[in-house]
Amino acid sequence: xxxxxxxxxxxxxxxxxxxxxxxxxxxxxxxxxxxxxxxxxxxxxxxxxxxxxxxxxxxxxxxxxxxxxxxxxxxxxxxxxxxxxxxxxxxxxxxxxxxxxxxxxxxxxxxxxxxxxxxxxxxxxxxxxxxxxxxxxxxxxxxxxxxxxxxxxxxxxxxxxxxxxxxxxxxxxxxxxxxxxxxxxxxxxxxxxxxxxxxxxxxxxxxxx
Numbered sequence: 246x247x248x249x250x251x252x253x254x255x256x257x258x259x260x261x262x263x264x265x266x267x268x269x270x271x272x273x274x275x276x277x278x279x280x281x282x283x284x285x286x287x288x289x290x291x292x293x294x295x296x297x298x299x300x301x302x303x304x305x306x307x308x309x310x311x312x313x314x315x316x317x318x319x320x321x322x323x324x325x326x327x328x329x330x331x332x333x334x335x336x337x338x339x340x341x342x343x344x345x346x347x348x349x350x351x352x353x354x355x356x357x358x359x360x361x362x363x364x365x366x367x368x369x370x371x372x373x374x375x376x377x378x379x380x381x382x383x384x385x386x387x388x389x390x391x392x393x394x395x396x397x398x399x400x401x402x403x404x405x406x407x408x409x410x411x412x413x414x415x416x417x418x419x420x421x422x423x424x425x426x427x428x429x430x431x432x433x434x435x436x437x438x439x440x441x442x443x444x445x446x447x448x449x450x451x452x453x454x
Contacts, residue, residue, distance in 0.1 A: 286398045288354035294431040301434030308445045312437050318353065318428055319346040322439045327446045328382045338379045339413040339446070340386065341424050341439070342394070350403040353428060357396045360430050361411050364423040364438075376414035382451065383412040389451040 306312040311321040321344040328338040347353050354360065362371040373379075380396070387394050387410075397409040411424060426437040 285358065286356050286400070288356050288359055288400075288430065290431050295433055297434060299434050301436060304435070304437045305440070306437070307440045308442055310439075312439070314428055314435070314437060317347075317349050319348065320344070320426060320428070320437050322424070325441055325446050326386070326449050328386055329448050329450045330385075330452050331378075331382055333417055335417065336378065337415040337417060338382050339415050339441070340383050341411045341413060341441070342408070343397075343410065343426075344406060344408050345397075345401055346406040347401040347403055352400045352402050354400050354430065355397045355407065355409075355428075357398065357411055360397070360427050362425050363413060363415075364421075364425060365416065366420050366422075369425075373414045374411055376412075379412040379414035383410065386449060386451040 304312050304314055306320075306322060308322050308325055311319050313319055323342045323344055326340040326342065328340065331338050345353075345355060357374055361374045362369055363373045364370070365373065383396070395409055396412060397407070399407070401407045413424070415422065422441040422443075424439045424441060426439070427434065428437065429435065
């Protein structure tokens with residue numbers, strides 16, 4: 246029941262969180278819509294979008310690796326940080342820090358709310374990267390270390406490189422977890438899949454900084 250309530254309220258809560266973050270640390274960077282008075286960057290949706298059930302290609306990587314997507318993007322999963330300040334008997338919070346380099350001359354949309362999801366023990370989950378209980382400790386951690394890093398919430402212009410993170414609301418335990426990035430959401434269903442090896446997580450705390 247609680248999970249359903251979180252899912253129902255997630256877009257409003259996420260918008261409120263991102264808007265509030267403008268006043269303390271900024272949302273994304275100076276090019277983001279949020280810093281210009283908006284709250285959530287809205288990717289462009291083509292009139293004729295691809296069917297989500299259409300099979301796409303998969304490109305696989307892991308923590309510390311760079312995945313090249315058809316020579317258009319270089320995507321690196323730099324680190325996965327686990328925040329130790331939460332009640333891990335109920336849930337866990339992961340921060341996947343990534344670098345995306347756009348090698349083309351055209352902009353590429355990039356939004357945590359639309360372009361990322363997880364696969365946890367074989368089940369796809371979009372709510373895990375939208376949950377307010379993961380967003381809040383994530384923001385607290387980066388504020389505590391005076392980092393300007395933000396969750397992905399903007400377009401990446403041609404030739405530019407964007408650094409950001411994806412927050413993940415994770416169960417207390419799992420066997421396998423992947424973070425999935427769909428770089429050309431609405432245009433094709435190709436996936437960049439990063440395996441999240443728990444033994445490589447960095448453990449951090451915002452309350453002990």
